[in-house]
Amino acid sequence: MSESASMLVQIIEGALLAAGRALTVAQLGELFEEAERPSAVEIREALAVVSERCEDRGFELCEVASGFRFQVRQSLSPWVARLWQERPQKYSRALLETLALIAYRQPITRGEIEEIRGVAVSSNIIKTLHERDWIRVVGHRDVPGRPAMYATTRQFLDYFNLKNLDQLPALAEIRDLETLNAELGFSEPLAAANDGADQTISADLPSAAASTEDASSDAGDSDSADAADPRAPGGAQ
Amino acid sequence: MSESASMLVQIIEGALLAAGRALTVAQLGELFEEAERPSAVEIREALAVVSERCEDRGFELCEVASGFRFQVRQSLSPWVARLWQERPQKYSRALLETLALIAYRQPITRGEIEEIRGVAVSSNIIKTLHERDWIRVVGHRDVPGRPAMYATTRQFLDYFNLKNLDQLPALAEIRDLETLNAELGFSEPLAAANDGADQTISADLPSAAASTEDASSDAGDSDSADAADPRAPGGAQ
Amino acid sequence: MNDSTPAAPATDSPSLARPQQGEMPFAVVLGKAMTELPRDLYIPPQALEVFLEAFEGPLDLLLYLIRRQNLDILEIDVSEITEQYMRYVELMDAMQFELAAEYLLMAAVLAEIKSRMLLPRAVDVDEEEEDPRAQLIRRLQEYERFKKAAEDIEEMPRLERDTWVASAEPPDLDRARPDPDVDMRELLLALSEVLRRADMFESHHIQREALSTRERMSEVLEKLSGRQFVPFVSLFSAREGRLGVVVTFLAVMELIKEALVEIVQTENFGPIHVKARSE
Numbered sequence: 001m002s003e004s005a006s007m008l009v010q011i012i013e014g015a016l017l018a019a020g021r022a023l024t025v026a027q028l029g030e031l032f033e034e035a036e037r038p039s040a041v042e043i044r045e046a047l048a049v050v051s052e053r054c055e056d057r058g059f060e061l062c063e064v065a066s067g068f069r070f071q072v073r074q075s076l077s078p079w080v081a082r083l084w085q086e087r088p089q090k091y092s093r094a095l096l097e098t099l100a101l102i103a104y105r106q107p108i109t110r111g112e113i114e115e116i117r118g119v120a121v122s123s124n125i126i127k128t129l130h131e132r133d134w135i136r137v138v139g140h141r142d143v144p145g146r147p148a149m150y151a152t153t154r155q156f157l158d159y160f161n162l163k164n165l166d167q168l169p170a171l172a173e174i175r176d177l178e179t180l181n182a183e184l185g186f187s188e189p190l191a192a193a194n195d196g197a198d199q200t201i202s203a204d205l206p207s208a209a210a211s212t213e214d215a216s217s218d219a220g221d222s223d224s225a226d227a228a229d230p231r232a233p234g235g236a237q
Numbered sequence: 238m239s240e241s242a243s244m245l246v247q248i249i250e251g252a253l254l255a256a257g258r259a260l261t262v263a264q265l266g267e268l269f270e271e272a273e274r275p276s277a278v279e280i281r282e283a284l285a286v287v288s289e290r291c292e293d294r295g296f297e298l299c300e301v302a303s304g305f306r307f308q309v310r311q312s313l314s315p316w317v318a319r320l321w322q323e324r325p326q327k328y329s330r331a332l333l334e335t336l337a338l339i340a341y342r343q344p345i346t347r348g349e350i351e352e353i354r355g356v357a358v359s360s361n362i363i364k365t366l367h368e369r370d371w372i373r374v375v376g377h378r379d380v381p382g383r384p385a386m387y388a389t390t391r392q393f394l395d396y397f398n399l400k401n402l403d404q405l406p407a408l409a410e411i412r413d414l415e416t417l418n419a420e421l422g423f424s425e426p427l428a429a430a431n432d433g434a435d436q437t438i439s440a441d442l443p444s445a446a447a448s449t450e451d452a453s454s455d456a457g458d459s460d461s462a463d464a465a466d467p468r469a470p471g472g473a474q
Numbered sequence: 475m476n477d478s479t480p481a482a483p484a485t486d487s488p489s490l491a492r493p494q495q496g497e498m499p500f501a502v503v504l505g506k507a508m509t510e511l512p513r514d515l516y517i518p519p520q521a522l523e524v525f526l527e528a529f530e531g532p533l534d535l536l537l538y539l540i541r542r543q544n545l546d547i548l549e550i551d552v553s554e555i556t557e558q559y560m561r562y563v564e565l566m567d568a569m570q571f572e573l574a575a576e577y578l579l580m581a582a583v584l585a586e587i588k589s590r591m592l593l594p595r596a597v598d599v600d601e602e603e604e605d606p607r608a609q610l611i612r613r614l615q616e617y618e619r620f621k622k623a624a625e626d627i628e629e630m631p632r633l634e635r636d637t638w639v640a641s642a643e644p645p646d647l648d649r650a651r652p653d654p655d656v657d658m659r660e661l662l663l664a665l666s667e668v669l670r671r672a673d674m675f676e677s678h679h680i681q682r683e684a685l686s687t688r689e690r691m692s693e694v695l696e697k698l699s700g701r702q703f704v705p706f707v708s709l710f711s712a713r714e715g716r717l718g719v720v721v722t723f724l725a726v727m728e729l730i731k732e733a734l735v736e737i738v739q740t741e742n743f744g745p746i747h748v749k750a751r752s753e
Contacts, residue, residue, distance in 0.1 A: 006293070013295030014313035019320050020257060020641030031316040053294070056243070058250030059640045070640035076251040077636050079268040083256050088635035093530055096624035104623055116616055119531030119576050160630045161637065169626040172619045254640035296642050307642035314645040321647060328654050330664065336656075337665035344692050344734075354668050369653055376695035379733060379751035386734075388692030397658055402689040406662055 008038055008046040009053075016050075016061075016070050022158060024067035065157035065164060095125045099134065103156070104171055107138050107149035126150075134159065245275055245283045246290075253287075253298075253307050261304035332362045336371065340393070340405060344375050344386035363387075371396070532580035533617040535562065540614075552607065556584040583610060690725035695734065698750040703738065706746035 015031055016023060025043050032038065038046070047068055051061040054070075062071045072080055081088070091099075098121055101113045113121050129135040134156040140146040157164065252268055253260060262280050269275065275283070284305055288298040291307075299308045309317055328336075335358055338350050350358050366372040371393040377383040389402070399405060529535045539558050543551075563581045587606045631637055698704055709726065710719050726748065729735040738747045 010293075010295040010310070011313055011316045014309040014645075015295075015317050015320060017254070017296050017307065017640060017642035018309045018317045018644035020639055022639075023320075031319045056247075057290070058247035058252075059254050070254065072251040072255045072638045072640055073247070074631050074636045076248055079248045080251050080255045080638060081635070082268045083252060083260075091628070093621075093624060096627055097530060097620055100620045100623035100627055103627070104620070116613075116620060117531055118533035118580070118613070118617060158633075160627065160632050162630075169623070169630070172622045251638075251640075254642065255638035257641035257643075299643075309642050309645050311645040314647055317644055318647040320644075326654055328656060328660075330667075333656070333660055333664035334668040337661045338668065340661065341665060343688050344695055355671060373696075375692045376699055376734065376750050386692075386695065388689075388696075396656075397661075401686065403686045406658065 005042075005046065005049075008042065009049045012043070012046050012050055013053075016068065022064050022066035022069035027067065062161065063163055064161060065154040071161075092125075094122070095128060098125050099129060099152075099156075102129070102135050102150045103152050103165065103168060106151035108151075109141050109147040109149055111147055132159075242279075242283065242286075245279065246286045249280070249283050249287055253305060256306075259301050259304035259306035264304065328365075329362070331356075331359070332365060335362050336366060339366070339372050339387045340389050340402070343388035343402075345388075346378050346384040346386050348384055530621070532577045533614060534621070535559070535577065536580065536614060537618055537621070552584065552587050556581075556588050559584055686721055687724045687728055690721050691729055691734075694722065694725050694729060694748075695750060698735065698748060701749075703747035703749045706737070706748050709748065 011031060012028055015028060025040050025047075028043050028047075029037050029040065047061065054060045057073075058076055059070045059072050062069055097117055098113055101116060102108055105112070105116075110121050110126065126135075132155070133153055135150045136153050137148040138151040139149045141149055152165070162168065248268060249265055252265060262277050262284075265280050265284075266274050266277065284298065291297045295313055296307050296309050299306055331354075334354055335350055338353060339345055342349070342353075347358050347363065363372075369392075370390055372387045373390050374385040375388040376386045378386055394401065397405075529538065536555065536559065539555055543554075559577075560581055563577050583606065587610060590606060633639065694709055697709065706726075710722050714722075726735065726737075730737060734751055736749045736751050738749065739745075
């Protein structure tokens with residue numbers, strides 16, 4: 001490593017620790033006078049070195065939505081957590097389900113959340129999510145009452161150690177209803193239900209569509225008595 | 238280094254970085270269940286290892302009154318300081334008026350500026366303009382108190398992208414600016430100019446002179462009562 | 475309204491307003507911690523509220539009932555589930571009618587499905603209408619996905635619990651504040667403002683020429699500063715041409731007029747020297 005490259009590595013290490021928050025490659029570049037500013041490629045190379053040097057240490061370099069930051073290794077949390085008297089905050093199931101719906105189905109209105117959960121969403125939950133800066137209003141749906149549409153924020157991604165929404169765990173699969181209908185030997189086709197399923201699928205995140213497709217072929221494979229092509233309805237994707 | 242010693246080193250590193258403040262040997266010991274608690278000697282040995290491992294890194298382990306903490310190396314201060322660089326503030330109206338008078342009426346004493354402005358000129362303003370290297374003392378008027386006479390500097394001209402004072406917009410143009418000001422609907426001319434500059438003109442200086450000309454001709458076009466050719470004073474470009 | 479129900483206005487007690495939205499799924503009932511869902515259908519009346527809080531609503535309760543029978547959602551026996559569900563809802567009803575609105579709605583859905591299943595199927599009737607059973611299944615499936623997603627989110631490593639952002643003491647910083655930007659227009663407006671205030675706007679004219687003279691005045695003064703006498707000719711530069719010479723000359727005249735410089739000639743046609751008055 002050249003001397004200047006080694007210096008760059010040190011500056012990045014120092015800045016990330018002094019900042020105590022994530023910094024983007026661009027923000028790291030701005031630490032330098034314009035004339036001396038390393039390229040984004042050089043900064044990324046230096047970040048790779050920084051990351052390597054964390055091996056076997058109590059901390060590691062992580063990339064989250066807001067950029068790069070040093071984090072204490074998760075394996076150390078049993079000890080490190082003792083630094084704080086208070087237990088970390090527990091979140092209710094209601095809050096987490098609401099958060100999950102906003103994360104996976106954004107932009108989504110409170111009414112839509114209530115429809116899926118089957119119960120009213122308390123204002124306290126929305127307030128807490130706002131206060132934590134995990135959700136924000138991204139617009140209003142053009143229906144009576146113009147309800148606010150919610151989406152998650154970068155702070156949400158940062159807090160949960162994510163670079164982007166794609167990194168959320170994949171949603172559980174929904175088996176294709178048409179296939180199952182045939183499996184269960186119902187005479188009546190469940191056409192309406194299938195329409196509904198299509199709608200919800202298209203609203204999913206990009207990765208969800210793929211898993212739904214997988215699901216339909218799995219279901220088809222598992223039942224050889226199924227004469228009709230089980231993939232046909234799924235092919236509408 | 239034994240496995241448990243290596244783990245101890247990692248826990249100490251993680252805890253110091255998570256805390257972001259100094260921790261004493263005793264506090265570090267409290268991270269452990271009583272049964273597993275390392276001795277103070279062991280913790281000090283581990284701290285020595287932590288310290289060694291900081292060699293050639295952007296940070297170092299320091300012992301201060303309240304214990305041990307990681308500190309970003311002082312040598313990195315020029316870069317790290319940019320993380321906290323404050324946004325430039327706006328100059329006060331008093332300063333701008335003083336500067337304008339020095340520019341247009343140089344050489345001029347503080348007393349003369351005060352006479353025109355009708356209020357005292359604070360020493361801070363003179364100091365700020367000196368520090369900015371925009372004004373200089375070119376002599377002293379031979380009157381009681383021998384007050385300093387101020388003039389603008391080359392740096393002043395450079396900043397405003399002027400070759401010489403001739404290129405300062407003529408006072409006649411001010412009338413057009415006033416018109417512009419009124420058109421923009423600003424009630425308080427100067428405060429408005431401060432805000433307006435950011436929005437209406439991209440505030441980058443090389444183009445400032447040109448924009449002023451544009452502004453004046455726009456004002457002229459839109460106001461036919463303005464008989465004089467508004468471009469005439471701008472011809473000095 | 476059922477007058478016999480304990481008064482629990484929604485505004486007074488948030489925990490009762492939407493019990494299924496409670497922040498804590500389980501609580502202490504009559505000094506006894508509820509750590510598990512009831513195993514059978516009997517729910518002590520005092521525990522109902524807590525029991526309700528354990529569920530996130532009618533869909534959650536249905537899922538629980540289905541799971542308890544070890545059934546796949548797609549295989550639910552609507553009849554049996556409805557029976558069970560209704561018994562829960564009856565309990566709620568006896569306790570606090572208004573708490574159970576969403577549950578009652580679900581009960582109605584279940585009852586409708588059950589009644590439909592009992593009727594002979596007319597193949598070509600109601601083609602347009604969705605099979606309520608399929609709709610229920612879809613809702614249950616959809617809800618279950620997000621129930622699972624919520625569990626996944628709970629498991630995700632997060633700050634302040636599983637990991638912490640590392641920080642260290644910054645070095646001593648020399649925090650130089652950057653200089654403010656000034657637009658030429660601001661300067662002009664400042665000047666116009668101050669002149670107008672001084673009531674000089676109309677009467678005072680500063681000529682373009684005067685400016686270059688004034689600039690030269692500053693320069694001459696600077697040349698003279700700190701020195702006794704400077705040869706008059708040294709103030710001029712041939713490089714500047716005739717115009718430059720004229721401007722310098724005017725500047726010196728102006729300086730003399732303003733009594734800023736002194737001009738000295740010791741003999742006729744001898745060298746002229748200039749001196750700042752105040753030095």
